[in-house]
Amino acid sequence: AQSVTQPDIHITVSEGASLELRCNYSYGATPYLFWYVQSPGQGLQLLLKYFSGDTLVQGIKGFEAEFKRSQSSFNLRKPSVHWSDAAEYFCAVGASGSARQLTFGSGTQLTVLP
């Protein structure tokens, strides 16, 4: 069975600093990987996804993520964080492109200091 771990429950960064959120997955074959963001009081929104091809994936809002098969990781990065990036971030892994088979991580809460 697939699983995903987000080791950091809560991260605090200063506005303008760089950001990296960690995601480790467990899956026997090539996974389908996703990052979602949840702003307070809102539903989740897709930031980016990896299905195949280039292992560095660009997403919305200036985010990117890199798939590293050798490390079973799909870390999310942003070079300069804005106050509006404060939210909860969820990594998800799937066996295919079907949303039916997604497994979500427990989330990382991001706080941005002025």
Next chain:
Amino acid sequence: NAGVTQTPKFQVLKTGQSMTLQCAQDMNHNSMYWYRQDPGMGLRLIYYSASEGTTDKGEVPNGYNVSRLNKREFSLRLESAAPSQTSVYFCASSEEGRGELFFGEGSRLTVL
């Protein structure tokens, strides 16, 4: 652009009461989902529907029933609410095979 609309946004129930969460999407998606979100546990799939007239259990279906009324609407029913069902519920839809879920804003349910 409505996307996925859920009602109600907030609800307080007493143990044993019943209620239905409503969900509608206007993106012409075939697939619809109900998730629950609990602190530290991410999202867990309750039920999903691959198309009108079909529904299947997800990871945590016990205590819930669903109805796919038509292509647009997918409701979640709690027949006899329990405190363990206190949670935030999200409806979502997707175009099958694309992997991207489109979420509603959530329904916060408290069972006393």
